[in-house]
Amino acid sequence: MENKINTYKKITVKDLNLYYGKFRALISIELEVQENKITALIGPSGCGKSTLLRCLNRMNDLIHGVKITGNVFLDGTDIYNAALEVAALRKRVGMVFQRPNPFPLTIYENVTYGLKVAGMHNKKKMDAIVENSLKRAWLWEQVKDKLDHPALGLSLDQQQRLCIARLLAVQPEVILMDEPCSSLDPIATMKIEDLMMELKKDYTIVIVTHNMQQASRVSDYTGYMLLGEMIEFDVTKNIFTRPSKKLTEDYISGKYG
Amino acid sequence: MKLISEKGVQRILMLTAFSAISALLLIALFILSEGLPFIFKYGLKDFLFSSEWQPNLGKFGIFAMIVASLWVTFGAMIVGAPLGVACAFFLSEYVPRYIMRIIKPTIELLAAIPSVVYGFIGVMVLAPIIRDNFGGPGLSLLSASIILGIMILPTIISISIDSILAVPQSYREGSLALGATIWQTITMVTIKASKSGIIASIILGLGRAIGETMAVIMVAGNSVNIPHSALDSVRTLTANIALEMSYATGLHRQALFATGVVLFVVIIILNSIASVAIRKRMVKK
Numbered sequence: 001m002e003n004k005i006n007t008y009k010k011i012t013v014k015d016l017n018l019y020y021g022k023f024r025a026l027i028s029i030e031l032e033v034q035e036n037k038i039t040a041l042i043g044p045s046g047c048g049k050s051t052l053l054r055c056l057n058r059m060n061d062l063i064h065g066v067k068i069t070g071n072v073f074l075d076g077t078d079i080y081n082a083a084l085e086v087a088a089l090r091k092r093v094g095m096v097f098q099r100p101n102p103f104p105l106t107i108y109e110n111v112t113y114g115l116k117v118a119g120m121h122n123k124k125k126m127d128a129i130v131e132n133s134l135k136r137a138w139l140w141e142q143v144k145d146k147l148d149h150p151a152l153g154l155s156l157d158q159q160q161r162l163c164i165a166r167l168l169a170v171q172p173e174v175i176l177m178d179e180p181c182s183s184l185d186p187i188a189t190m191k192i193e194d195l196m197m198e199l200k201k202d203y204t205i206v207i208v209t210h211n212m213q214q215a216s217r218v219s220d221y222t223g224y225m226l227l228g229e230m231i232e233f234d235v236t237k238n239i240f241t242r243p244s245k246k247l248t249e250d251y252i253s254g255k256y257g
Numbered sequence: 258m259k260l261i262s263e264k265g266v267q268r269i270l271m272l273t274a275f276s277a278i279s280a281l282l283l284i285a286l287f288i289l290s291e292g293l294p295f296i297f298k299y300g301l302k303d304f305l306f307s308s309e310w311q312p313n314l315g316k317f318g319i320f321a322m323i324v325a326s327l328w329v330t331f332g333a334m335i336v337g338a339p340l341g342v343a344c345a346f347f348l349s350e351y352v353p354r355y356i357m358r359i360i361k362p363t364i365e366l367l368a369a370i371p372s373v374v375y376g377f378i379g380v381m382v383l384a385p386i387i388r389d390n391f392g393g394p395g396l397s398l399l400s401a402s403i404i405l406g407i408m409i410l411p412t413i414i415s416i417s418i419d420s421i422l423a424v425p426q427s428y429r430e431g432s433l434a435l436g437a438t439i440w441q442t443i444t445m446v447t448i449k450a451s452k453s454g455i456i457a458s459i460i461l462g463l464g465r466a467i468g469e470t471m472a473v474i475m476v477a478g479n480s481v482n483i484p485h486s487a488l489d490s491v492r493t494l495t496a497n498i499a500l501e502m503s504y505a506t507g508l509h510r511q512a513l514f515a516t517g518v519v520l521f522v523v524i525i526i527l528n529s530i531a532s533v534a535i536r537k538r539m540v541k542k
Protein backbone atom coordinates (compact mmCIF):
# COMPACT_ATOMS: atom_id res chain seq x y z
CA MET A 1 0.00 0.00 0.00
CA GLU A 2 1.37 3.38 -0.89
CA ASN A 3 1.78 5.83 1.89
CA LYS A 4 -1.19 8.14 1.79
CA ILE A 5 -0.86 11.76 2.78
CA ASN A 6 -1.93 11.94 6.37
CA THR A 7 -4.33 14.78 6.06
CA TYR A 8 -6.47 14.00 3.04
CA LYS A 9 -10.05 14.85 3.92
CA LYS A 10 -12.20 12.03 2.60
CA ILE A 11 -15.49 13.39 3.90
CA THR A 12 -16.40 16.90 4.92
CA VAL A 13 -19.70 17.67 6.62
CA LYS A 14 -20.75 21.33 6.55
CA ASP A 15 -23.56 22.85 8.59
CA LEU A 16 -25.64 19.68 8.44
CA ASN A 17 -29.14 19.77 9.92
CA LEU A 18 -31.56 16.89 9.94
CA TYR A 19 -35.21 16.97 10.88
CA TYR A 20 -37.39 13.98 11.64
CA GLY A 21 -40.62 15.81 10.88
CA LYS A 22 -40.45 18.77 13.26
CA PHE A 23 -37.79 17.28 15.52
CA ARG A 24 -34.30 18.58 14.78
CA ALA A 25 -32.07 15.57 15.37
CA LEU A 26 -28.84 17.08 14.02
CA ILE A 27 -27.89 20.67 14.65
CA SER A 28 -25.31 22.41 12.47
CA ILE A 29 -22.93 19.48 12.42
CA GLU A 30 -19.38 20.08 11.19
CA LEU A 31 -17.14 17.08 10.68
CA GLU A 32 -14.03 16.12 8.79
CA VAL A 33 -13.16 12.50 8.19
CA GLN A 34 -9.55 11.76 7.30
CA GLU A 35 -8.70 9.08 4.80
CA ASN A 36 -7.27 5.81 6.14
CA LYS A 37 -8.12 6.75 9.67
CA ILE A 38 -10.73 5.53 12.09
CA THR A 39 -13.08 8.25 13.22
CA ALA A 40 -15.25 7.46 16.23
CA LEU A 41 -18.53 9.12 17.18
CA ILE A 42 -19.43 8.86 20.83
CA GLY A 43 -22.16 10.28 23.00
CA PRO A 44 -25.17 9.27 25.09
CA SER A 45 -28.06 7.34 23.66
CA GLY A 46 -30.29 9.36 21.38
CA CYS A 47 -27.77 12.12 20.71
CA GLY A 48 -27.83 11.52 16.95
CA LYS A 49 -24.76 9.38 16.30
CA SER A 50 -26.56 6.87 14.11
CA THR A 51 -28.47 9.62 12.39
CA LEU A 52 -25.25 11.41 11.48
CA LEU A 53 -23.62 8.20 10.33
CA ARG A 54 -26.59 7.35 8.13
CA CYS A 55 -26.35 10.77 6.53
CA LEU A 56 -22.96 9.82 5.14
CA ASN A 57 -24.41 7.20 2.79
CA ARG A 58 -27.89 8.66 2.57
CA MET A 59 -29.57 5.81 4.42
CA ASN A 60 -31.87 8.38 5.98
CA ASP A 61 -33.47 8.82 2.59
CA LEU A 62 -35.41 5.66 3.40
CA ILE A 63 -37.20 7.24 6.34
CA HIS A 64 -40.38 9.07 5.58
CA GLY A 65 -40.51 12.71 6.65
CA VAL A 66 -36.78 13.33 6.94
CA LYS A 67 -35.51 16.72 5.85
CA ILE A 68 -31.84 17.50 5.49
CA THR A 69 -30.06 20.82 4.96
CA GLY A 70 -26.35 21.49 4.61
CA ASN A 71 -23.69 19.56 2.74
CA VAL A 72 -21.78 16.33 2.91
CA PHE A 73 -18.80 16.26 0.58
CA LEU A 74 -17.19 12.99 -0.45
CA ASP A 75 -13.91 13.68 -2.25
CA GLY A 76 -15.20 17.18 -2.78
CA THR A 77 -18.54 16.19 -4.34
CA ASP A 78 -21.73 16.99 -2.50
CA ILE A 79 -23.53 13.67 -2.01
CA TYR A 80 -26.87 15.42 -1.56
CA ASN A 81 -26.52 16.87 -5.00
CA ALA A 82 -29.52 15.80 -7.04
CA ALA A 83 -27.32 14.61 -9.90
CA LEU A 84 -25.65 11.96 -7.78
CA GLU A 85 -26.95 8.42 -7.90
CA VAL A 86 -27.64 7.05 -4.44
CA ALA A 87 -26.87 3.45 -5.37
CA ALA A 88 -23.45 4.47 -6.72
CA LEU A 89 -22.76 6.45 -3.56
CA ARG A 90 -23.62 3.48 -1.37
CA LYS A 91 -21.20 1.32 -3.30
CA ARG A 92 -18.46 3.75 -2.33
CA VAL A 93 -19.65 4.27 1.22
CA GLY A 94 -20.64 0.95 2.73
CA MET A 95 -22.25 0.25 6.06
CA VAL A 96 -22.03 -2.34 8.82
CA PHE A 97 -25.04 -2.39 11.09
CA GLN A 98 -25.52 -2.73 14.80
CA ARG A 99 -27.11 -6.15 14.58
CA PRO A 100 -25.40 -8.48 12.12
CA ASN A 101 -27.79 -8.66 9.19
CA PRO A 102 -26.62 -11.29 6.73
CA PHE A 103 -29.23 -12.12 4.12
CA PRO A 104 -31.15 -15.39 4.47
CA LEU A 105 -28.98 -16.84 1.70
CA THR A 106 -25.86 -18.95 1.66
CA ILE A 107 -22.51 -17.62 2.86
CA TYR A 108 -21.29 -17.49 -0.72
CA GLU A 109 -24.38 -15.65 -1.93
CA ASN A 110 -24.01 -13.13 0.85
CA VAL A 111 -20.51 -12.20 -0.23
CA THR A 112 -21.37 -12.08 -3.92
CA TYR A 113 -24.54 -10.07 -3.29
CA GLY A 114 -22.99 -6.68 -3.92
CA LEU A 115 -21.16 -8.01 -6.98
CA LYS A 116 -24.37 -9.32 -8.51
CA VAL A 117 -26.05 -6.04 -7.73
CA ALA A 118 -23.28 -4.37 -9.71
CA GLY A 119 -23.94 -6.75 -12.61
CA MET A 120 -21.08 -9.22 -12.27
CA HIS A 121 -21.72 -12.76 -13.53
CA ASN A 122 -18.24 -14.20 -13.97
CA LYS A 123 -18.15 -17.16 -11.59
CA LYS A 124 -14.36 -17.46 -11.54
CA LYS A 125 -13.90 -13.82 -10.69
CA MET A 126 -16.53 -14.06 -8.01
CA ASP A 127 -14.93 -17.14 -6.47
CA ALA A 128 -11.67 -15.26 -6.20
CA ILE A 129 -13.31 -12.22 -4.66
CA VAL A 130 -15.26 -14.35 -2.18
CA GLU A 131 -12.08 -16.01 -1.00
CA ASN A 132 -10.20 -12.77 -0.79
CA SER A 133 -12.97 -10.90 1.04
CA LEU A 134 -13.53 -13.69 3.53
CA LYS A 135 -9.81 -13.85 4.15
CA ARG A 136 -9.64 -10.15 4.79
CA ALA A 137 -12.53 -10.47 7.24
CA TRP A 138 -10.73 -13.37 8.93
CA LEU A 139 -13.54 -15.74 8.21
CA TRP A 140 -12.16 -17.85 5.38
CA GLU A 141 -10.66 -20.62 7.49
CA GLN A 142 -13.91 -21.15 9.39
CA VAL A 143 -16.26 -21.19 6.43
CA LYS A 144 -14.27 -22.28 3.37
CA ASP A 145 -15.81 -25.78 3.49
CA LYS A 146 -19.36 -24.61 3.96
CA LEU A 147 -19.77 -21.71 1.59
CA ASP A 148 -23.11 -23.13 0.49
CA HIS A 149 -24.46 -23.24 4.04
CA PRO A 150 -27.02 -20.68 5.17
CA ALA A 151 -25.35 -17.60 6.59
CA LEU A 152 -27.83 -17.44 9.43
CA GLY A 153 -26.28 -20.60 10.86
CA LEU A 154 -23.08 -18.78 11.75
CA SER A 155 -22.37 -17.41 15.21
CA LEU A 156 -23.11 -13.74 15.76
CA ASP A 157 -19.56 -12.54 15.43
CA GLN A 158 -19.02 -14.69 12.35
CA GLN A 159 -22.18 -13.15 10.95
CA GLN A 160 -20.84 -9.68 11.64
CA ARG A 161 -17.56 -10.52 9.94
CA LEU A 162 -19.52 -11.95 7.04
CA CYS A 163 -21.29 -8.60 6.78
CA ILE A 164 -17.89 -6.93 6.69
CA ALA A 165 -16.70 -9.42 4.07
CA ARG A 166 -19.69 -8.79 1.83
CA LEU A 167 -18.89 -5.10 2.09
CA LEU A 168 -15.21 -5.59 1.25
CA ALA A 169 -16.25 -7.55 -1.84
CA VAL A 170 -17.61 -4.41 -3.46
CA GLN A 171 -14.47 -2.47 -2.55
CA PRO A 172 -15.96 0.56 -0.88
CA GLU A 173 -13.80 3.55 -0.03
CA VAL A 174 -15.45 4.33 3.26
CA ILE A 175 -16.87 1.89 5.79
CA LEU A 176 -19.48 3.13 8.23
CA MET A 177 -20.02 1.02 11.33
CA ASP A 178 -22.92 1.58 13.67
CA GLU A 179 -22.06 -0.04 17.00
CA PRO A 180 -20.74 -3.11 15.17
CA CYS A 181 -19.82 -4.88 18.40
CA SER A 182 -22.83 -4.17 20.55
CA SER A 183 -24.30 -7.62 20.10
CA LEU A 184 -20.97 -9.41 20.49
CA ASP A 185 -19.10 -10.77 23.50
CA PRO A 186 -15.74 -9.25 24.55
CA ILE A 187 -13.61 -11.76 22.67
CA ALA A 188 -15.57 -11.32 19.45
CA THR A 189 -15.38 -7.57 20.01
CA MET A 190 -11.60 -7.77 20.21
CA LYS A 191 -11.53 -9.66 16.93
CA ILE A 192 -13.60 -7.02 15.18
CA GLU A 193 -11.46 -4.26 16.64
CA ASP A 194 -8.27 -5.90 15.43
CA LEU A 195 -9.89 -6.30 12.06
CA MET A 196 -10.71 -2.62 11.96
CA MET A 197 -7.12 -1.70 12.68
CA GLU A 198 -6.09 -3.91 9.80
CA LEU A 199 -8.73 -2.53 7.45
CA LYS A 200 -7.91 1.10 7.99
CA LYS A 201 -4.78 0.63 5.91
CA ASP A 202 -7.01 0.46 2.87
CA TYR A 203 -10.26 2.01 3.95
CA THR A 204 -11.58 5.05 5.73
CA ILE A 205 -13.65 4.00 8.71
CA VAL A 206 -16.26 5.86 10.71
CA ILE A 207 -17.55 4.03 13.76
CA VAL A 208 -20.35 4.83 16.16
CA THR A 209 -19.85 3.36 19.58
CA HIS A 210 -21.31 3.48 23.05
CA ASN A 211 -18.15 2.07 24.40
CA MET A 212 -15.59 4.70 25.26
CA GLN A 213 -12.80 2.20 25.78
CA GLN A 214 -13.44 1.01 22.29
CA ALA A 215 -13.25 4.51 20.89
CA SER A 216 -10.01 5.18 22.70
CA ARG A 217 -8.55 1.82 21.66
CA VAL A 218 -9.23 1.90 17.96
CA SER A 219 -9.91 5.40 16.74
CA ASP A 220 -7.60 8.16 15.54
CA TYR A 221 -10.21 10.89 15.78
CA THR A 222 -13.20 11.15 18.06
CA GLY A 223 -16.28 13.32 17.99
CA TYR A 224 -18.41 13.78 21.06
CA MET A 225 -22.07 14.45 20.37
CA LEU A 226 -24.83 15.60 22.68
CA LEU A 227 -28.47 16.29 21.84
CA GLY A 228 -27.81 16.56 18.13
CA GLU A 229 -24.76 18.80 18.39
CA MET A 230 -21.12 18.01 17.80
CA ILE A 231 -19.72 19.24 21.09
CA GLU A 232 -16.10 18.51 20.39
CA PHE A 233 -14.10 16.88 17.65
CA ASP A 234 -10.41 16.20 17.95
CA VAL A 235 -7.61 13.66 17.85
CA THR A 236 -8.72 10.77 20.05
CA LYS A 237 -5.89 11.18 22.51
CA ASN A 238 -6.84 14.78 23.18
CA ILE A 239 -10.50 13.96 23.69
CA PHE A 240 -9.71 11.33 26.27
CA THR A 241 -6.82 13.03 28.08
CA ARG A 242 -7.45 16.75 27.88
CA PRO A 243 -10.81 17.60 26.38
CA SER A 244 -11.28 21.30 25.84
CA LYS A 245 -14.97 21.37 26.71
CA LYS A 246 -16.48 20.84 30.12
CA LEU A 247 -19.33 18.76 28.65
CA THR A 248 -16.90 16.36 27.03
CA GLU A 249 -14.93 15.99 30.20
CA ASP A 250 -18.08 15.21 32.18
CA TYR A 251 -19.02 12.50 29.73
CA ILE A 252 -15.55 10.99 29.51
CA SER A 253 -15.16 10.87 33.25
CA GLY A 254 -18.57 9.30 33.63
CA LYS A 255 -20.22 12.28 35.27
CA TYR A 256 -22.80 12.57 32.55
CA GLY A 257 -26.45 12.26 33.63
CA MET B 258 -67.43 -13.32 41.53
CA LYS B 259 -66.18 -16.45 39.86
CA LEU B 260 -69.23 -17.71 38.02
CA ILE B 261 -67.55 -20.38 35.96
CA SER B 262 -64.44 -22.15 37.04
CA GLU B 263 -61.33 -22.42 34.89
CA LYS B 264 -62.20 -26.04 34.22
CA GLY B 265 -65.67 -25.05 33.12
CA VAL B 266 -64.33 -22.52 30.64
CA GLN B 267 -61.98 -25.12 29.29
CA ARG B 268 -64.83 -27.58 28.79
CA ILE B 269 -67.00 -25.03 27.02
CA LEU B 270 -64.20 -24.05 24.68
CA MET B 271 -63.45 -27.68 24.00
CA LEU B 272 -67.10 -28.31 23.25
CA THR B 273 -67.26 -25.48 20.71
CA ALA B 274 -64.05 -26.65 19.10
CA PHE B 275 -65.40 -30.17 18.84
CA SER B 276 -68.74 -29.02 17.52
CA ALA B 277 -66.96 -27.12 14.73
CA ILE B 278 -64.89 -30.14 13.83
CA SER B 279 -67.81 -32.53 14.05
CA ALA B 280 -69.95 -30.26 11.88
CA LEU B 281 -67.21 -30.45 9.28
CA LEU B 282 -66.99 -34.21 9.61
CA LEU B 283 -70.77 -34.54 9.36
CA ILE B 284 -70.86 -32.53 6.16
CA ALA B 285 -68.08 -34.66 4.70
CA LEU B 286 -69.83 -37.84 5.79
CA PHE B 287 -73.15 -36.67 4.38
CA ILE B 288 -71.68 -35.85 1.00
CA LEU B 289 -69.75 -39.11 0.90
CA SER B 290 -72.72 -41.22 1.92
CA GLU B 291 -74.89 -39.60 -0.73
CA GLY B 292 -72.25 -39.56 -3.46
CA LEU B 293 -70.15 -42.70 -3.05
CA PRO B 294 -72.97 -45.24 -3.63
CA PHE B 295 -73.68 -43.55 -6.94
CA ILE B 296 -70.05 -43.76 -7.99
CA PHE B 297 -69.97 -47.49 -7.19
CA LYS B 298 -73.24 -48.05 -9.03
CA TYR B 299 -72.39 -45.99 -12.11
CA GLY B 300 -68.71 -46.85 -12.28
CA LEU B 301 -65.86 -44.50 -11.42
CA LYS B 302 -64.41 -44.59 -14.90
CA ASP B 303 -67.63 -43.71 -16.69
CA PHE B 304 -68.38 -41.02 -14.17
CA LEU B 305 -64.99 -39.30 -14.31
CA PHE B 306 -63.89 -39.83 -17.88
CA SER B 307 -67.01 -39.51 -19.95
CA SER B 308 -68.13 -36.11 -21.11
CA GLU B 309 -71.76 -37.03 -21.62
CA TRP B 310 -73.93 -35.34 -19.05
CA GLN B 311 -77.54 -36.00 -19.91
CA PRO B 312 -79.48 -36.62 -16.71
CA ASN B 313 -82.77 -37.32 -18.52
CA LEU B 314 -81.04 -40.11 -20.47
CA GLY B 315 -79.30 -41.40 -17.39
CA LYS B 316 -75.86 -40.30 -18.54
CA PHE B 317 -73.68 -38.76 -15.90
CA GLY B 318 -70.15 -38.13 -17.16
CA ILE B 319 -68.42 -35.14 -15.61
CA PHE B 320 -65.10 -35.12 -17.44
CA ALA B 321 -65.89 -31.91 -19.32
CA MET B 322 -66.73 -30.18 -16.07
CA ILE B 323 -63.57 -31.36 -14.35
CA VAL B 324 -61.55 -29.97 -17.24
CA ALA B 325 -63.55 -26.74 -17.16
CA SER B 326 -63.02 -26.32 -13.41
CA LEU B 327 -59.30 -26.85 -13.76
CA TRP B 328 -59.01 -24.44 -16.69
CA VAL B 329 -61.07 -21.74 -15.01
CA THR B 330 -58.99 -22.03 -11.85
CA PHE B 331 -55.77 -22.08 -13.82
CA GLY B 332 -56.90 -19.03 -15.79
CA ALA B 333 -57.82 -17.22 -12.60
CA MET B 334 -54.35 -17.90 -11.22
CA ILE B 335 -52.73 -16.62 -14.43
CA VAL B 336 -54.71 -13.42 -14.09
CA GLY B 337 -54.71 -13.00 -10.32
CA ALA B 338 -51.40 -14.31 -9.01
CA PRO B 339 -48.90 -12.14 -10.91
CA LEU B 340 -51.11 -9.08 -10.60
CA GLY B 341 -51.71 -9.64 -6.90
CA VAL B 342 -48.09 -10.35 -6.01
CA ALA B 343 -46.84 -7.42 -8.08
CA CYS B 344 -49.39 -5.17 -6.43
CA ALA B 345 -48.34 -6.40 -2.99
CA PHE B 346 -44.69 -5.62 -3.71
CA PHE B 347 -45.53 -2.25 -5.15
CA LEU B 348 -47.60 -1.28 -2.13
CA SER B 349 -45.14 -2.53 0.44
CA GLU B 350 -41.85 -1.47 -1.16
CA TYR B 351 -42.46 1.56 -3.36
CA VAL B 352 -45.37 3.37 -1.76
CA PRO B 353 -44.89 5.29 1.50
CA ARG B 354 -46.15 3.22 4.42
CA TYR B 355 -48.89 5.60 5.46
CA ILE B 356 -50.45 5.45 2.01
CA MET B 357 -50.16 1.67 2.01
CA ARG B 358 -51.97 1.62 5.35
CA ILE B 359 -54.89 3.37 3.69
CA ILE B 360 -54.93 1.33 0.50
CA LYS B 361 -54.57 -2.12 2.02
CA PRO B 362 -57.83 -2.07 4.03
CA THR B 363 -59.56 -0.66 0.96
CA ILE B 364 -58.39 -3.62 -1.09
CA GLU B 365 -59.43 -5.99 1.68
CA LEU B 366 -62.87 -4.46 1.46
CA LEU B 367 -63.10 -5.78 -2.09
CA ALA B 368 -63.25 -9.27 -0.61
CA ALA B 369 -66.50 -8.30 1.08
CA ILE B 370 -68.29 -7.55 -2.17
CA PRO B 371 -70.82 -10.36 -2.79
CA SER B 372 -69.78 -12.61 -5.62
CA VAL B 373 -73.07 -12.00 -7.39
CA VAL B 374 -71.94 -8.40 -7.90
CA TYR B 375 -68.72 -9.57 -9.54
CA GLY B 376 -70.82 -11.85 -11.70
CA PHE B 377 -73.11 -8.98 -12.61
CA ILE B 378 -70.19 -6.82 -13.69
CA GLY B 379 -68.85 -9.78 -15.66
CA VAL B 380 -72.13 -10.17 -17.51
CA MET B 381 -72.77 -6.50 -18.14
CA VAL B 382 -69.25 -5.25 -18.88
CA LEU B 383 -66.68 -7.94 -19.43
CA ALA B 384 -68.62 -10.47 -21.52
CA PRO B 385 -69.75 -7.91 -24.13
CA ILE B 386 -66.21 -6.61 -24.47
CA ILE B 387 -64.89 -10.11 -25.06
CA ARG B 388 -67.70 -10.97 -27.46
CA ASP B 389 -67.19 -7.82 -29.50
CA ASN B 390 -63.41 -7.95 -29.62
CA PHE B 391 -62.55 -11.64 -29.71
CA GLY B 392 -65.75 -13.32 -30.83
CA GLY B 393 -67.49 -16.28 -29.23
CA PRO B 394 -70.49 -16.02 -26.94
CA GLY B 395 -68.74 -13.70 -24.49
CA LEU B 396 -69.89 -15.76 -21.52
CA SER B 397 -66.87 -17.99 -21.54
CA LEU B 398 -63.86 -19.57 -19.92
CA LEU B 399 -61.99 -16.32 -20.48
CA SER B 400 -64.61 -14.16 -18.75
CA ALA B 401 -64.79 -16.56 -15.83
CA SER B 402 -61.00 -16.60 -15.48
CA ILE B 403 -60.75 -12.83 -15.50
CA ILE B 404 -63.59 -12.31 -13.03
CA LEU B 405 -62.24 -14.98 -10.70
CA GLY B 406 -58.74 -13.58 -11.10
CA ILE B 407 -60.02 -10.23 -9.89
CA MET B 408 -62.02 -11.81 -7.09
CA ILE B 409 -58.96 -13.51 -5.61
CA LEU B 410 -56.83 -10.34 -5.76
CA PRO B 411 -57.74 -9.11 -2.25
CA THR B 412 -56.76 -12.47 -0.73
CA ILE B 413 -53.44 -12.60 -2.56
CA ILE B 414 -52.55 -8.94 -2.06
CA SER B 415 -53.45 -8.78 1.59
CA ILE B 416 -51.68 -11.96 2.68
CA SER B 417 -48.66 -11.23 0.46
CA ILE B 418 -48.30 -7.76 1.94
CA ASP B 419 -48.42 -9.22 5.44
CA SER B 420 -45.63 -11.64 4.61
CA ILE B 421 -43.55 -9.00 2.83
CA LEU B 422 -43.86 -6.66 5.78
CA ALA B 423 -42.74 -9.48 8.05
CA VAL B 424 -39.36 -9.51 6.27
CA PRO B 425 -36.93 -7.79 8.65
CA GLN B 426 -36.17 -4.21 7.68
CA SER B 427 -32.50 -5.02 8.28
CA TYR B 428 -32.42 -7.14 5.12
CA ARG B 429 -33.60 -4.19 3.06
CA GLU B 430 -31.14 -1.83 4.71
CA GLY B 431 -28.31 -4.27 4.21
CA SER B 432 -29.17 -4.64 0.56
CA LEU B 433 -29.63 -0.95 -0.14
CA ALA B 434 -26.41 -0.18 1.73
CA LEU B 435 -24.61 -2.42 -0.76
CA GLY B 436 -25.81 -0.20 -3.58
CA ALA B 437 -28.83 -2.27 -4.61
CA THR B 438 -31.91 -0.62 -6.03
CA ILE B 439 -35.32 -1.31 -4.52
CA TRP B 440 -36.08 -3.65 -7.42
CA GLN B 441 -32.85 -5.59 -6.91
CA THR B 442 -33.60 -5.80 -3.21
CA ILE B 443 -37.02 -7.28 -3.98
CA THR B 444 -35.79 -9.87 -6.45
CA MET B 445 -32.66 -10.85 -4.54
CA VAL B 446 -33.78 -10.86 -0.91
CA THR B 447 -37.32 -9.85 -0.08
CA ILE B 448 -39.03 -12.28 -2.42
CA LYS B 449 -36.98 -15.14 -1.03
CA ALA B 450 -37.62 -14.19 2.56
CA SER B 451 -41.37 -13.83 2.03
CA LYS B 452 -41.77 -16.77 -0.34
CA SER B 453 -43.75 -19.09 1.88
CA GLY B 454 -46.29 -16.40 2.73
CA ILE B 455 -46.69 -15.48 -0.91
CA ILE B 456 -47.22 -19.11 -1.88
CA ALA B 457 -49.76 -19.46 0.92
CA SER B 458 -51.62 -16.43 -0.39
CA ILE B 459 -51.75 -17.92 -3.87
CA ILE B 460 -53.02 -21.23 -2.50
CA LEU B 461 -55.77 -19.51 -0.58
CA GLY B 462 -56.68 -17.64 -3.75
CA LEU B 463 -56.70 -20.93 -5.61
CA GLY B 464 -59.04 -22.43 -3.05
CA ARG B 465 -61.36 -19.50 -3.41
CA ALA B 466 -61.27 -19.70 -7.22
CA ILE B 467 -62.02 -23.39 -7.48
CA GLY B 468 -64.87 -23.19 -4.99
CA GLU B 469 -66.49 -20.02 -6.32
CA THR B 470 -69.91 -20.69 -7.74
CA MET B 471 -72.21 -17.72 -8.19
CA ALA B 472 -69.95 -15.48 -10.25
CA VAL B 473 -68.91 -18.44 -12.39
CA ILE B 474 -72.49 -19.45 -13.14
CA MET B 475 -73.18 -15.92 -14.31
CA VAL B 476 -70.20 -15.46 -16.61
CA ALA B 477 -69.01 -18.90 -17.77
CA GLY B 478 -71.93 -19.72 -20.08
CA ASN B 479 -72.55 -23.12 -18.49
CA SER B 480 -72.68 -25.37 -21.53
CA VAL B 481 -71.28 -28.79 -20.81
CA ASN B 482 -68.36 -29.32 -23.15
CA ILE B 483 -64.64 -29.61 -23.15
CA PRO B 484 -63.36 -26.15 -24.05
CA HIS B 485 -61.25 -25.91 -27.18
CA SER B 486 -60.44 -22.26 -26.73
CA ALA B 487 -60.67 -19.68 -24.00
CA LEU B 488 -63.70 -18.20 -25.74
CA ASP B 489 -65.82 -21.33 -25.32
CA SER B 490 -68.69 -21.52 -22.90
CA VAL B 491 -67.95 -23.91 -20.01
CA ARG B 492 -69.62 -25.37 -16.96
CA THR B 493 -67.61 -25.98 -13.80
CA LEU B 494 -68.24 -28.62 -11.16
CA THR B 495 -69.56 -26.07 -8.71
CA ALA B 496 -71.85 -24.49 -11.29
CA ASN B 497 -73.21 -27.90 -12.20
CA ILE B 498 -74.22 -28.68 -8.64
CA ALA B 499 -75.78 -25.29 -8.06
CA LEU B 500 -77.67 -25.22 -11.34
CA GLU B 501 -79.31 -28.62 -11.07
CA MET B 502 -79.62 -29.42 -7.40
CA SER B 503 -82.91 -27.61 -7.01
CA TYR B 504 -84.85 -29.94 -9.28
CA ALA B 505 -82.72 -33.10 -9.30
CA THR B 506 -84.17 -36.32 -7.93
CA GLY B 507 -83.09 -39.91 -7.57
CA LEU B 508 -79.98 -40.92 -9.46
CA HIS B 509 -79.51 -37.40 -10.80
CA ARG B 510 -79.43 -36.02 -7.28
CA GLN B 511 -76.91 -38.65 -6.22
CA ALA B 512 -74.78 -37.81 -9.25
CA LEU B 513 -74.61 -34.21 -8.10
CA PHE B 514 -73.49 -35.31 -4.66
CA ALA B 515 -70.86 -37.45 -6.34
CA THR B 516 -69.74 -34.32 -8.21
CA GLY B 517 -69.33 -32.72 -4.78
CA VAL B 518 -67.17 -35.65 -3.72
CA VAL B 519 -64.93 -35.11 -6.74
CA LEU B 520 -64.65 -31.41 -5.95
CA PHE B 521 -63.77 -32.30 -2.41
CA VAL B 522 -61.03 -34.67 -3.54
CA VAL B 523 -59.62 -32.20 -6.08
CA ILE B 524 -59.36 -29.51 -3.43
CA ILE B 525 -57.71 -31.87 -0.97
CA ILE B 526 -55.18 -32.90 -3.61
CA LEU B 527 -54.40 -29.31 -4.58
CA ASN B 528 -54.01 -28.29 -0.95
CA SER B 529 -51.68 -31.16 -0.18
CA ILE B 530 -49.52 -30.43 -3.20
CA ALA B 531 -49.32 -26.84 -2.07
CA SER B 532 -48.53 -27.54 1.54
CA VAL B 533 -45.87 -30.03 0.53
CA ALA B 534 -44.38 -27.33 -1.70
CA ILE B 535 -44.32 -24.88 1.18
CA ARG B 536 -42.75 -27.37 3.53
CA LYS B 537 -40.07 -28.28 1.00
CA ARG B 538 -39.05 -24.68 0.60
CA MET B 539 -38.99 -24.10 4.31
CA VAL B 540 -36.69 -27.06 4.75
CA LYS B 541 -34.44 -25.75 2.00
CA LYS B 542 -34.18 -22.41 3.82
Ligand SMILES: Nc1ncnc2c1ncn2[C@@H]1O[C@H](COP(=O)(O)OP(=O)(O)OP(=O)(O)O)[C@@H](O)[C@H]1O
Pocket residue numbers: 020023025043044045046047048049050051052063210
Ligand atom coordinates in the same frame (compact mmCIF):
# COMPACT_ATOMS: atom_id res chain seq x y z
N1 LIG C 1 -36.97 7.42 12.30
C1 LIG C 1 -37.00 8.37 13.28
N2 LIG C 1 -38.08 9.15 13.40
C2 LIG C 1 -38.13 10.08 14.36
N3 LIG C 1 -37.16 10.31 15.26
C3 LIG C 1 -36.06 9.55 15.19
C4 LIG C 1 -35.93 8.53 14.19
N4 LIG C 1 -34.73 7.93 14.36
C5 LIG C 1 -34.15 8.54 15.41
N5 LIG C 1 -34.93 9.52 15.92
C6 LIG C 1 -34.60 10.40 17.04
O1 LIG C 1 -33.44 11.12 16.71
C7 LIG C 1 -32.58 11.18 17.82
C8 LIG C 1 -31.24 10.64 17.45
O2 LIG C 1 -31.38 9.24 17.19
P1 LIG C 1 -30.14 8.33 16.86
O3 LIG C 1 -30.66 6.97 16.59
O4 LIG C 1 -29.33 8.98 15.81
O5 LIG C 1 -29.35 8.36 18.23
P2 LIG C 1 -28.06 7.54 18.63
O6 LIG C 1 -27.09 8.53 19.13
O7 LIG C 1 -27.63 6.65 17.55
O8 LIG C 1 -28.61 6.69 19.84
P3 LIG C 1 -28.20 5.21 20.27
O9 LIG C 1 -26.90 5.33 20.95
O10 LIG C 1 -29.31 4.82 21.21
O11 LIG C 1 -28.15 4.38 19.05
C9 LIG C 1 -33.26 10.45 18.95
O12 LIG C 1 -33.88 11.39 19.78
C10 LIG C 1 -34.28 9.60 18.27
O13 LIG C 1 -35.41 9.47 19.10
Ligand SMILES: [Mg+2]
Pocket residue numbers: 049050051178208
Ligand atom coordinates in the same frame (compact mmCIF):
# COMPACT_ATOMS: atom_id res chain seq x y z
MG1 LIG D 1 -27.64 4.47 17.24
